[in-house]
Amino acid sequence: MxxxxxxxxxxxxxxxxxxxxxxxxxxxxxxxxxxxxxxxxxxxxxxxxxxxxxxxxxxxxxxxxxxxxxxxxxxxxxxSLAPEDPFSFARAQSANMYLASTMHPAFAHKLRGARYADDPAAIEAMKAKVPANIRECARLVEDHLLQGPWVLGADYSMCDPYFFLVHRWMAANDVSLDDFPGISAHVRAMKARPATNAALAQHIP
Ligand SMILES: N[C@@H](CCC(=O)N[C@@H](CS)C(=O)NCC(=O)O)C(=O)O
CATH class of the missing domain: 3.40.30.10 (Glutaredoxin)
Known part of the structure; x- marks a missing residue:
């Protein structure tokens, strides 16, 4: 349990x-x-x-x-949600760590700027940069991390639910999915899975 x-x-x-x-x-x-x-x-x-x-x-x-x-x-x-061999597991971890250490903090600057600066102008400047930073992160995801159809290629893994957050961070910053066909296809594939919908149903405000 x-x-x-x-x-x-x-x-x-x-x-x-x-x-x-x-x-x-x-x-x-x-x-x-x-x-x-x-x-x-x-x-x-x-x-x-x-x-x-x-x-x-x-x-x-x-x-x-x-x-x-x-x-x-x-x-x-x-x-079978994570690769067994050390190299492939490290690659999967590397993908997830990029979201945890770079993209999620970039998103957090929108609401949590006061953690990084006291000057209101600096906080506003950080907030203003968030959409550009999220777009840059999404570009890296699209071009280098998301192998397709799933993050690690042919097989669904522990990375896919995490990468499902990417399109939400994009939407919250008006970064359109139109220029990101790989991320768009991943979102559609995730939304076709009963597990995704069962969890989403518990996140309705
Ligand atoms: N590094 C943490 C970040 C978790 C995180 O920042 N969660 C947000 C919600 S998505 C939160 O708890 N925010 C409250 C706060 O920042 O005070 C992780 O990846 O689990």
Whole structure:
């Protein structure tokens, strides 16, 4: 039994989709970020970083999207959601880490500029740069990371639910999918999967 600590519409959607793909037994704890639930003492005891997602497992809590996705894939090897050989696994991790370390933070500058600067003008300047940065990240995803039809090529993997977030980060910044046929096809393929829709249904505000 797993517990997914999530906020609706957040990056927790990736692990949520993977839990549905696995057919895992899980429950959700739904937090409201605008209400500050993620900073309440009860949740900080689960994840001192004050972010969602967090996944409670029989062994303890895991945080950070790539770690949660890799754990779920490796804990359920029968579902073949991660490559087994070290090189291919590292390539999969590299793709997921790009989202975690570059694209997601680029998106976060829209709402979280105050983490990086105190000067209101600097915060506004950071916010203004977000659409251009998201477009640049999407270009790298399109041209180098998304092999097609799935992120790793022929087989669906732990990377696909995470890369499903890319089009949401694009939409939130008016970056049209029109110039990104690979990402567009990936979105369509993801939306055709029952697991994606089962998770999405639980993220309706
Ligand atoms: N590096 C973390 C980032 C998680 C993250 O920033 N989550 C957002 C929601 S998508 C959050 O909790 N935001 C609240 C905040 O930044 O205070 C991960 O990949 O899991």
């Amino acid at each position: 797993y517990t997914l600590y999530m906020a609706k519409g957040s990056s927790a959607l990736a692990a949520h989709i993977l839990l549905e793909e696995i057919g895992a037994t899980y429950e959700t704890e739904v937090l409201s970020v605008p209400a500050g639930d993620h900073l309440a003492p009860g949740y900080l005891a689960v994840n001192p970083r004050g972010r969602v997602p967090a996944l409670k497992t029989p062994h303890g809590v895991i945080t950070e999207n790539p770690a949660i996705l890799a754990y779920l894939a490796q804990a359920h090897p029968e579902k």
